[in-house]
Amino acid sequence: MSQAGPLKRSFGGDDSFAFVVCRICGDYLRVINSQHLSKHDTDRETYMEEFDLSPDELIAKDFRILQSSRRGYYSNGKTEWSAAMKEVYESDGNVFAGYLQDKHAHLYEQGIWIFGDWDKALCAAGFDPEKDAGAQPLGY
Numbered sequence: 001m002s003q004a005g006p007l008k009r010s011f012g013g014d015d016s017f018a019f020v021v022c023r024i025c026g027d028y029l030r031v032i033n034s035q036h037l038s039k040h041d042t043d044r045e046t047y048m049e050e051f052d053l054s055p056d057e058l059i060a061k062d063f064r065i066l067q068s069s070r071r072g073y074y075s076n077g078k079t080e081w082s083a084a085m086k087e088v089y090e091s092d093g094n095v096f097a098g099y100l101q102d103k104h105a106h107l108y109e110q111g112i113w114i115f116g117d118w119d120k121a122l123c124a125a126g127f128d129p130e131k132d133a134g135a136q137p138l139g140y
Contacts, residue, residue, distance in 0.1 A: 030060045
């Protein structure tokens with residue numbers, strides 16, 4: 001079921017990548033998302049584990065740049081996202097999922113994309129989702 005070969009493909013000769021390559025079927029995509037993976041009867045977590053991939057390796061760099069033109073969007077990595085969440089908590093006092101969906105949708109979407117689900121994202125930013133997502137981050 002696994003396919004050898006590069007995950008990312010560049011057509012410009014520089015370091016930017018126009019597409020990522022599905023390791024199962026070899027399709028060139030901007031994003032390997034759950035809709036595509038459902039065609040292979042697998043999910044995102046299983047796919048990443050099987051091919052030892054990070055969430056960042058499922059999205060083409062060029063696609064991030066296209067998304068960055070949206071108002072309020074910032075392309076964050078794990079560290080930047082966690083810092084941005086702490087800033088939101090310090091300024092707004094709230095990191096509930098519903099609040100972020102309304103006020104900081106890009107951070108909510110990125111958190112799920114980068115970490116796989118909202119609870120994992122909150123934990124990565126230092127919050128305790130079991131206790132209260134609106135409470136202080138751990139260690140404060």
